[in-house]
Amino acid sequence: MDLSYTAQEQEFRAEVRGFLAANLDPKLADKVRLGKHLTKADFEGWHASLNSRGWLAGNWPKQHGGAGWTPVERHIFEEETTLAYAPRIVPFGLAMLGPVLQAFGSPEQCAHYLPRILSGQDWWCQGYSEPGAGSDLAAVKTAAVRNGDHYVVNGQKTWTTLGQHANWIFCLVRTNTEVKAQEGISFLLIDMETPGVTVRPIVLLDGGAEVNEVFLDNVRVPVGNLVGDQDKGWTYAKYLLTHERTNIAGVGFSNAALANVKRIASAEVAGGRPLIENPHFAARLAQVEIDLMAMATTNSRTLAKAAAGQAPGAQSSMLKVKGTLIRQEITDLTRRAVGPYATPFLPESLDEGYNGEPVGPDYATAASEQYFNNRKLSIFGGSNEVQRTIISKTILEL
Amino acid sequence: MDFNLTEERQMLQDTLRRFLADAANKDSNTLWTELAELGVIGALFTEDYGGFGGAGFDLSVVFEEIGRAGVATPLLETGILAGGLIAALGNDDQTALLESIVDGTQQLAFAHGEPLTRYDLNHVATTATQTGDGYILNGHKCVVMNGGRADTLIISARTAGDVASNDGISLFLVDASSVERRSYQTMSGADAAEVYLNNVTVAKTALLGAEGASFYEIETQVARATAALCAEAVGAMESAKDLTIEYMQTRQQFGRPIGKFQALQHRMADLLIEVEQARSATINVCGHLDADRPLRERHVSAAKNLIGRVGRQVAEETIQLHGGIGMTQEYNLAGFTKRMMMIDHQWGDTDYHLERFIALSRAVG
Ligand SMILES: Cc1cc2nc3c(=O)[nH]c(=O)nc-3n(C[C@H](O)[C@H](O)[C@H](O)COP(=O)(O)OP(=O)(O)OC[C@H]3O[C@@H](n4cnc5c(N)ncnc54)[C@H](O)[C@@H]3O)c2cc1C
Ligand SMILES: Cc1cc2nc3c(=O)[nH]c(=O)nc-3n(C[C@H](O)[C@H](O)[C@H](O)COP(=O)(O)OP(=O)(O)OC[C@H]3O[C@@H](n4cnc5c(N)ncnc54)[C@H](O)[C@@H]3O)c2cc1C
Numbered sequence: 001m002d003l004s005y006t007a008q009e010q011e012f013r014a015e016v017r018g019f020l021a022a023n024l025d026p027k028l029a030d031k032v033r034l035g036k037h038l039t040k041a042d043f044e045g046w047h048a049s050l051n052s053r054g055w056l057a058g059n060w061p062k063q064h065g066g067a068g069w070t071p072v073e074r075h076i077f078e079e080e081t082t083l084a085y086a087p088r089i090v091p092f093g094l095a096m097l098g099p100v101l102q103a104f105g106s107p108e109q110c111a112h113y114l115p116r117i118l119s120g121q122d123w124w125c126q127g128y129s130e131p132g133a134g135s136d137l138a139a140v141k142t143a144a145v146r147n148g149d150h151y152v153v154n155g156q157k158t159w160t161t162l163g164q165h166a167n168w169i170f171c172l173v174r175t176n177t178e179v180k181a182q183e184g185i186s187f188l189l190i191d192m193e194t195p196g197v198t199v200r201p202i203v204l205l206d207g208g209a210e211v212n213e214v215f216l217d218n219v220r221v222p223v224g225n226l227v228g229d230q231d232k233g234w235t236y237a238k239y240l241l242t243h244e245r246t247n248i249a250g251v252g253f254s255n256a257a258l259a260n261v262k263r264i265a266s267a268e269v270a271g272g273r274p275l276i277e278n279p280h281f282a283a284r285l286a287q288v289e290i291d292l293m294a295m296a297t298t299n300s301r302t303l304a305k306a307a308a309g310q311a312p313g314a315q316s317s318m319l320k321v322k323g324t325l326i327r328q329e330i331t332d333l334t335r336r337a338v339g340p341y342a343t344p345f346l347p348e349s350l351d352e353g354y355n356g357e358p359v360g361p362d363y364a365t366a367a368s369e370q371y372f373n374n375r376k377l378s379i380f381g382g383s384n385e386v387q388r389t390i391i392s393k394t395i396l397e398l
Numbered sequence: 399m400d401f402n403l404t405e406e407r408q409m410l411q412d413t414l415r416r417f418l419a420d421a422a423n424k425d426s427n428t429l430w431t432e433l434a435e436l437g438v439i440g441a442l443f444t445e446d447y448g449g450f451g452g453a454g455f456d457l458s459v460v461f462e463e464i465g466r467a468g469v470a471t472p473l474l475e476t477g478i479l480a481g482g483l484i485a486a487l488g489n490d491d492q493t494a495l496l497e498s499i500v501d502g503t504q505q506l507a508f509a510h511g512e513p514l515t516r517y518d519l520n521h522v523a524t525t526a527t528q529t530g531d532g533y534i535l536n537g538h539k540c541v542v543m544n545g546g547r548a549d550t551l552i553i554s555a556r557t558a559g560d561v562a563s564n565d566g567i568s569l570f571l572v573d574a575s576s577v578e579r580r581s582y583q584t585m586s587g588a589d590a591a592e593v594y595l596n597n598v599t600v601a602k603t604a605l606l607g608a609e610g611a612s613f614y615e616i617e618t619q620v621a622r623a624t625a626a627l628c629a630e631a632v633g634a635m636e637s638a639k640d641l642t643i644e645y646m647q648t649r650q651q652f653g654r655p656i657g658k659f660q661a662l663q664h665r666m667a668d669l670l671i672e673v674e675q676a677r678s679a680t681i682n683v684c685g686h687l688d689a690d691r692p693l694r695e696r697h698v699s700a701a702k703n704l705i706g707r708v709g710r711q712v713a714e715e716t717i718q719l720h721g722g723i724g725m726t727q728e729y730n731l732a733g734f735t736k737r738m739m740m741i742d743h744q745w746g747d748t749d750y751h752l753e754r755f756i757a758l759s760r761a762v763g
Contacts, residue, residue, distance in 0.1 A: 129722070132650075134651060134721050134722060135651050135652070135721070136651040136652045136653075139651070158722070159722050202726055202728075203726065203727040203728065204725050204726060204727060205717075205725055205726070205727055205732055205735070205736065207727065211722075268516070269514050269516065270516050270750075271516075271518060271562075272521075272561075272562060275516075278749075280749050280752065280753055281749060284749070328714075332710070335739070335743075336747060336748075336749065339516045339517070339743065339747070340511055340515075340516070340517075340540065340541040340743050340744075341540070341541065342585070342740070342743045343541050343584045343585060343590060343740055343743050343744075344541065344582050344583075344584060344585075344590065345582070345583045345584055345585040345586075345587075346582055346583075359580070359582055359592060360513070360540065360541075368585050368739070368740075371739070372725075372735075372736070372739075375714065375717045375718070375724075375725060376722075376725055378718055379717075379721055379722060379724075379725065380722070383718075383721065384718075385659075385661055385662070385718075388661070389661075
């Protein structure tokens with residue numbers, strides 16, 4: 001047992017810190033810390049800044065323009081960037097599609113799409129879920145019918161995160177209805193500027209519209225946009241779901257959110273003293289911190305296995321369940337910490353260009369919004385119920 | 399023991415439930431007028447003050463229905479807090495105002511909390527300085543529910559004593575248009591405001607109750623308001639629960655209704671058990687509103703603590719069991735989950751009332 005990082009890893013951490021100090025605009029970090037809505041330009045600017053350092057695609061091998069980091073290096077990068085309140089890296093192109101193309105795409109597809117992901121020319125979104133296919137993803141109905149050199153696609157995707165910024169969507173589509181559900185699915189890349197694609201925003205509990213419905217109405221997609229083989233999409237889809245799992249615990253996010261709630265609790269006053277000195281609140285805070293410290297090590301244990309070449313498999317389900325519960329608990333502490341100022345609802349004040357004064361302290365503005373928004377963590381990416389089923393079946397063999 | 403509603407209260411509940419069933423699309427002014435016409439505001443007052451109720455179980459019948467329907471009304475601020483303070487403390491001129499409260503022509507708000515108050519009722523830093531013929535008010539009242547729409551405010555201010563002393567808190571009836579306000583919407587769709595008092599002069603006649611002696615009456619009315627909020631939360635819990643059960647029976651995944659998955663059935667069973675606990679805690683507090691202060695306040699804090707915990711559980715579980723749809727603003731559940739969570743931030747949250755319960759229990763011995 002040795003809990004320390006190697007000298008090389010420590011050096012890498014210092015390098016990341018140096019980069020953040022020099023390149024992360026404090027105004028942008030403030031927006032992230034205060035839970036403001038980031039604009040497309042905010043994300044793109046941060047991506048570009050990382051890309052110019054060669055750090056945008058930590059998980060990609062060098063041959064594809066990635067950083068080729070080890071799982072531990074990726075973890076260090078994640079930890080440092082989240083703690084500095086850098087914007088998250090939008091995962092759809094970088095963490096999801098990239099690895100799928102590298103594993104199953106043609107050389108031409110890799111040569112065409114991967115550089116465009118890095119340069120920011122393309123913004124991808126994920127077209128998996130449908131109104132009738134959530135946890136039961138294999139129930140996708142969106143139909144792609146071969147017609148000469150094209151597939152003609154009809155159907156609806158939903159919950160498409162940041163689809164409003166995207167120009168491309170990777171979709172699971174049904175190409176065969178004669179076989180078992182999982183065996184008739186294909187993985188198709190669709191240019192969202194094609195006629196017949198309509199994007200409609202869905203407003204969530206926090207008043208923001210980060211997800212969308214995507215309607216596909218006789219959309220003609222060149223057959224060259226099929227990834228891998230027709231009807232084999234389920235394999236690729238699952239590969240995507242299990243591939244990027246090093247960050248599923250969200251330890252970095254929790255660290256950052258915990259530091260933030262401590263800052264808030266030091267500023268808030270309860271009974272004439274800083275809230276952080278209130279024994280009851282302090283106990284709540286300590287409880288989460290204790291959980292998080294253990295979680296960080298559970299995460300590292302999984303990383304060490306991954307570094308040794310063992311696929312994390314169902315262990316990532318454990319990280320997801322516990323990791324999201326901790327993140328959600330911290331958002332609950334934050335809304336508690338701000339007291340009555342959790343009540344005002346001014347979503348416009350979280351938008352770019354809002355010049356008004358906040359109601360109450362600035363750190364309170366997004367507290368309830370974040371609390372509600374983060375309910376999503378236990379729903380998406382395979383709900384926590386689905387993860388528990390995976391744990392019982394795969395690890396417990398029940 | 400008898401846990402049945404009286405015939406009158408049963409009628410009130412039936413009428414209100416029927417009326418509120420299609421209240422969702424009414425604008426807030428129309429809703430307010432119609433509630434007054436139905437006599438709902440009157441149900442919050444005793445006969446002495448133009449009403450026909452005013453007891454704990456009148457409040458709970460009304461507020462459970464408000465919660466069940468998920469409508470935002472100023473009933474709590476106008477009818478219970480301001481109305482209650484005026485009825486308890488007002489002179490003849492001031493209690494005359496109650497008529498226009500009961501008939502729906504006046505809306506009020508109770509401007510009490512301040513940025514450093516958090517939930518301590520005695521923390522009042524706003525000052526009222528006596529002048530020859532009146533007072534000058536200075537301070538900042540925050541998150542004043544219904545503060546933007548109110549015609550009249552009841553403002554608490556210190557005429558004597560330390561910032562956290564029970565003694566020295568006075569109340570003033572102030573024309574809302576005479577003070578600076580910044581109004582905004584709350585998470586659960588109600589109106590609230592920041593109230594800024596910069597050398598606001600009020601006449602001596604604005605004083606409500608004896609100078610410097612209002613703390614215990616504030617606490618009494620906040621106890622009634624807390625009981626009402628608990629009942630409102632129970633109503634919201636019932637609706638959230640019903641929506642979720644219905645959804646679990648209809649939503650199909652893996653070829654069957656998700657309600658057939660035992661993992662989810664058990665979660666709903668736990669939820670039902672907790673909602674029943676919430677109902678009992680609400681009955682406890684409503685049944686003790688007229689008890690001596692130590693007993694009454696223990697029930698206030700017990701109920702508000704329990705409601706805060708169960709409210710959170712119901713909000714989080716019903717969202718979770720809905721999946722993505724539970725996260726959306728448009729779906730009916732949104733109003734209920736938000737209301738349950740925001741109730742925790744009114745008049746003391748789970749933690750505040752847990753500590754208060756401990757302190758009160760020590761005092762009782
Ligand atoms: C904010 C947000 C962003 C999202 N972004 C994307 C995106 O970019 N792209 C995309 O494709 N999708 C996205 N999703 C969709 C997400 O993956 C689905 O919401 C998720 O798979 C759950 O599906 P559902 O919402 O249809 O819920 P359902 O599958 O209907 O589930 C409802 C409830 O039933 C439970 N349940 C279902 N089946 C079982 C079972 N067998 N046993 C026990 N419990 C069960 C679930 O856990 C849940 O509690 C997003 C969702 C949200 C909320
Ligand atoms: C102290 C004690 C006193 C008792 N006194 C009496 C008595 O006076 N008279 C009498 O007749 N019996 C008595 N019992 C027996 C008692 O009723 C049984 O123990 C009980 O019914 C559970 O049965 P079991 O022990 O065989 O466990 P099992 O039924 O085998 O259950 C094992 C576990 O599986 C769970 N489980 C079982 N079925 C399901 C399902 N369908 N879904 C989900 N979970 C499930 C159970 O909840 C339990 O956690 C007593 C037991 C104890 C421990």
